Amino acid sequence: MLQLSLAEDLGPGDITTLSTVDARLAARAQIRTREDCVLAGLAVFDPLVAAMIARGKPDEEAESLKMTESAGDGSRLVAGDVACTIAGTARALLMIERTLLNLIGRLSGVATMTARFVDAVASAGASTRILDTRKTAPGHRVLEKYAVRCGGGANHRTGLFDAILIKDNHIAAAGGIEPAIRRARIATLPDIKIEIECDSRSQVEEALEAGARSILIDNFAPDAVRAIVE
Structure with missing residues (x-):
């Protein structure tokens, strides 16, 4: 799934970044929240970098990327909080940026919505668990069910087989x-x-x-x- 996510965005290569940014230029970026949320998705960073490296040149420049977490998945953040800092070459940062942000944004949205329901039943004093469904985006089920757990929910069945x-x-x-x-x-x-x-x-x-x-x-x-x- 991560390979497909990269392929649909990068295709044969990020022609804008490769033509305008020096390969030796180092850069640092922070991911900050724009609103209160439950964070989810930082766990995809290392697998996503590995998937990008596996694509070969020029995407193998992703091996320069390192993440420092300021908060972990499942943390409740307020608007403006720093979730993480990523350092590496500017080209690698620009090439992975959109795919990574798409995943973190979507998963944090799932976790945040889950937490709202978890909080609602908790405030009512109910001994109730919030379960998820199979109504996930195709190819994203494992990640979205992970996000549900980050939000305090529990997983129902994974698919038609378990x-x-x-x-x-x-x-x-x-x-x-x-x-x-x-x-x-x-x-x-x-x-x-x-x-x-x-x-x-x-x-x-x-x-x-x-x-x-x-x-x-x-x-x-x-x-x-x-x-x-x-």
């Missing part, structure tokens, strides 16, 4: 909630989590009778969710 989530189409195809849960239990290992999505109170009751241990309550108003939980 947990079973029985949804309405599965229920219809299996012939009902009970047979869907029964088939899932027969077909999977004991350590695979089985969860079922319900969109009515009657479905929740049926799922509980069928032995469901985890239920996703879909499109319920807060009061309706509260009534079911109680």
